[in-house]
Amino acid sequence: MKQILIIDDDEKLGKLLIQYLERYDMKVHVALTPSKGFELIKKIKPDLLILDVMLPEKDGFEICREIRAKSSIYGQLPILMLTAHAEVTDRIVGLELGADDYLPKPFEPRELVARIHNILRRSSDDNSVREIKPINGLEVDMSRREVKLDGDVLDLTTMEYELLVLFMQFPNKTFTRDELMNRLRGIDAELFSRAVDTLVSRLRHKLKDTSKTPRFIKTVWGRGYTFVGEQI
Amino acid sequence: MKQILIIDDDEKLGKLLIQYLERYDMKVHVALTPSKGFELIKKIKPDLLILDVMLPEKDGFEICREIRAKSSIYGQLPILMLTAHAEVTDRIVGLELGADDYLPKPFEPRELVARIHNILRRSSDDNSVREIKPINGLEVDMSRREVKLDGDVLDLTTMEYELLVLFMQFPNKTFTRDELMNRLRGIDAELFSRAVDTLVSRLRHKLKDTSKTPRFIKTVWGRGYTFVGEQI
DNA sequence: AACAGATGAAGCAAATACTTATCATCGACG
DNA sequence: CGTCGATGATAAGTATTTGCTTCATCTGTT
Known part of the structure; x- marks a missing residue:
């Protein structure tokens, strides 16, 4: 099961995603603050990080940059950025800083899932599609x-x-x-x-x-x- | 006779390998730039690609990634990476990106031949040139x-x-x-x-x-x- | 059995997704 | 350069899906 960490101070969104992504065989963890986020990265070793641009303490770009710069085990951690406004400049900056993709808010859950799969497939061969046991024919x-x-x-x-x-x-x-x-x-x-x-x-x-x-x-x-x- | 394509801007090395590998029943082609390389891949359909990490235009990793991600036909082309420095990180990154082996420069020609044989044996075992079954006419x-x-x-x-x-x-x-x-x-x-x-x-x-x-x-x-x- | 609320299903309309003709662009080639 | 073929973009035209309404039917309760 893929571990996904979301750093976003929107609690409601987090809860929604926990539910929604569950059935795609993803375990979602939510960190409301960047510091909590870094903590969780070490702890749960997520397969993917979803990052909001607007955050308390420091913004998503900053976090992205830090993670990439540390180049430890997590230097290659795939990152998906959520931006409040679908501005092209945001996108470019984000990608240049090493995010693997970005998604403007508000987004369709399906779109999110598609992008997640995309990133995961890219980063490793994505075997994340969970098997479903046959039932009664x-x-x-x-x-x-x-x-x-x-x-x-x-x-x-x-x-x-x-x-x-x-x-x-x-x-x-x-x-x-x-x-x-x-x-x-x-x-x-x-x-x-x-x-x-x-x-x-x-x-x-x-x-x-x-x-x-x-x-x-x-x-x-x-x-x-x-x-x-x-x-x- | 096995067709081998080398993408490396070191002309001297290329000529050397053409001569050397000829003895082992391998036909070697050299591309000095990535773009030339891609061209030749399509043209000569090599059995093995030898890729230098340091290249003009884009580096070997990038090329490797592209080939793996890109075409269905060449997606399985065996790749041997030549790295300038035998750094472990390089190795890991290279292999993760789908190279089949790597060899630090400078290398012993014999060592190269051994690795080439290794890779080719592996890939032919795999029946890697997948035949496509006729379907419905x-x-x-x-x-x-x-x-x-x-x-x-x-x-x-x-x-x-x-x-x-x-x-x-x-x-x-x-x-x-x-x-x-x-x-x-x-x-x-x-x-x-x-x-x-x-x-x-x-x-x-x-x-x-x-x-x-x-x-x-x-x-x-x-x-x-x-x-x-x-x-x- | 009668009632009120809940469910199933058919049909319609609006939203959504797909097809393809046509035009624009790009690169290869002479 | 100019042409040609391949590919990408656009948009008009279709097709399918989905949500809603309605009404018949069902369920549990009195």
């Missing part, structure tokens, strides 16, 4: 983004695929609609709508799971949904 | 750089050819646009445009694969593209 190959039901390849949309992956990574866990919405879209989307229900419905349909005794996705009445794992 | 002969569709030779551009090779090396794998861009154009290619789409479109056209139920390249909506392998 349903297999997911994340490196190929391929889903097979009883041997047949399924054609899933992005959302459907992500929902399925989420479910299968936590079989038997009951997700509330809120939770699913948050994990899938990254935003605290206040659930006025029934988007999740629709999505589940569509996924069920493709999984041929529309009978009353579901093979895969069980409705937990009044709570949410559960992907049923191995029956014992 | 499409054959690629990498040694001839020839592509046949249902028996007819296709006329592909460099990019089209590399894209096809990449696809066919990983049938059924879904590539994102990022991934394709990175593999085809080198590290850190940025996606401002629909360049990949255009390329895919052109390749599809040459493959006569423009129907809605693609024979070869499938669009994975929201994700990227997949070259479909054998259907079962």
